[in-house]
Amino acid sequence: MNYLPNVLFLIALILGIVYFTKNVKKLVRNIKLGQDVDVSNNKKQRWKNMAMIALGQSKMVRRPIAGLLHVIVYIGFIIINIEVLEIIIDGLFGTHRIGLKVLPKPVYGFLIGSFEVLAVLVFLAVIVFWIRRNILKLQRFWKNEMTSWPKNDANYILYFEMVLMSLFLIMNATDSHFQSLNSGNIISQFIAPLFNGASENTLHIIERGAWWFHILGILIFLNYLYFSKHLHILLAFPNTFYASLKPLGQFNNLESVTKEVKMMMDPNVDPFAAPAEGAEAPAKFGASDVQDLNWVQLLNAYTCTECGRCTSECPANITGKKLSPRKIMMDTRDRLEEVGKNIETNKGTFKDDGKQLLDNYITREELWACTSCNACVEACPVSINPLSIILEMRRFLVMEQSAAPIELNTMMTNIENNGAPWPYNQMDRLNWKDE
């Protein structure tokens, strides 16, 4: 018996899994660069959110066309992957369609039949996706941040899926034994006649070729994820789990500031006291780089699949401002990747590269254009919160750099002096009663 194919298969499988694990470790390391944040509360609601939003796609279908197409691809992806199980067993043990041996023929036929139908539906859905992106040119796919890699990445994923689905169907169509069973070849029976003239041997070669390219394609695709927006197929689950459960309007109160305010209000504190020996340095307020953000925000960045629903709902973006919530997420991810690579080249420690998220990636103009309306947060199908990053960066600008736009400084001075954003005396607050 010739074990070469089994060995080759095992090597490919191990390579694919090892390389993928290596990248997942990188991903986890990068996400852990973020600040700690307590997300241990209300597990029940968190599981429910994950079940509804990620597993149940509840927010995807708010846009019915894209939502329906996505559900097809999503279900197809999950269910067709059951077939991968068979491929792996066959590959490792040199069996052929092990499912036929362990399952009753009608059950096996039903399974493969469903996979075939789904494969065609996925293929068609992906074609429509491609048309929406490249022919209809839906606006949200053609914003400023969607050039070069992000644009190509999206199309590569679509091509990948088209090829994988085709290979699966061709594999079934050229499997003469499977065709002769006449069970489960619901789609492939119509493809089989295309190969009518071919000899048994040729058919077998095509079938084996399709089988090999299919499984190798899947392994390559698995490893493509880390470099792609397509990571969302994995990260959507933790991301919806760890997303904030608070009302969208509730912004976090900075504890470090609470400490300072309490100290200011406490008459017993000695204002001239030197900090105690070994006391921790005062916390940095807000964020100027990715390490200042919390790890959920960094997870958000890796989860973003650049669909642009946030940007298409953003009032600032709609009216032509530079701000795009999607770009905030992409910039955060790209900078985080850069920081991660920096750590790798410097043997585990980050060496200042003279760059940061603020200014080198996200400009002040973008940050100040936000109305904090939460449209982006509401629009995101996987519970990403671009607004929280914008707020953290504004905090850095205002509290660390005093770099607010001048009109906002006036507003804040008014609040400090007279308890209102306008220069009216607090003693006049009830004058309206008698006007």
Added chain:
Amino acid sequence: MSELLNVPTMADFMAQGKQPEVLFWVGCAGSFDDRAKKITKAFVKLLNKAQVEFAVLGTEESCTGDPAKRAGNEFLFQMQAVTNIEVMNAYEIKKIVTACPHCFNTIKNEYPELGGNYEVMHHTQFLKTLLDEGRLTIEGGNFNGKRITFHDPCYLGRANNVYEAPRDLIKKLEAELIEMKNCKINGLCCGAGGAQMFKDAEKGDKEVNIERTEQALEVKPDIIAAGCPFCNTMMTDGIKAKEKEGHVTVMDIAELIANAQDL
């Protein structure tokens, strides 16, 4: 008119050793902005009519800190919050109503962690309760058959999931409630939130309030109803810019109800 308004302060109640049913948090816009003051008065008229024992803080009220917080000045926000909480806790306040969604959101969501725990209602929710309890009645009157569209304030709608109270009130006016293409969770901002009210917009090809006004005008309303003093300003400016002042008016829900009864 002004002599009709009964606006006791918390200090007045304290002097008599009494507690009001609810504190009316007027807010900076409601106190100082000429347009918003009208909303404040309309709401007070309704409170008086329904014989609600309410009080205001008057000169003891100060900015909640909302615009400072959204601008990134957490320090100033917490200073304001702690001061306000100290005042309100000293008066042992339990329940607050406000006509400003920004004050509503801040006091309701961001004050508890800093020691301020109150039941907070938006004035549309409060008016709805008054109606449900039969303490206030509305007759369609002036608005019978008028086309009214409601502009969702971000800090009431998306931020706190209050969509129905203002709409229920409009329906009670026997007016025709019509929805803009972007409404409720998809509502488009007026452009004032996140401290934008106090600065010029960044460079773009349009002002946000113009975009929103155009959406409102698409459904051909007689009245654009608002539930936020800042939205009110932005939409009123939008209507002026579109030269539609003669045809479309922007009114707060409290004003609609007060007007319906010729208060």
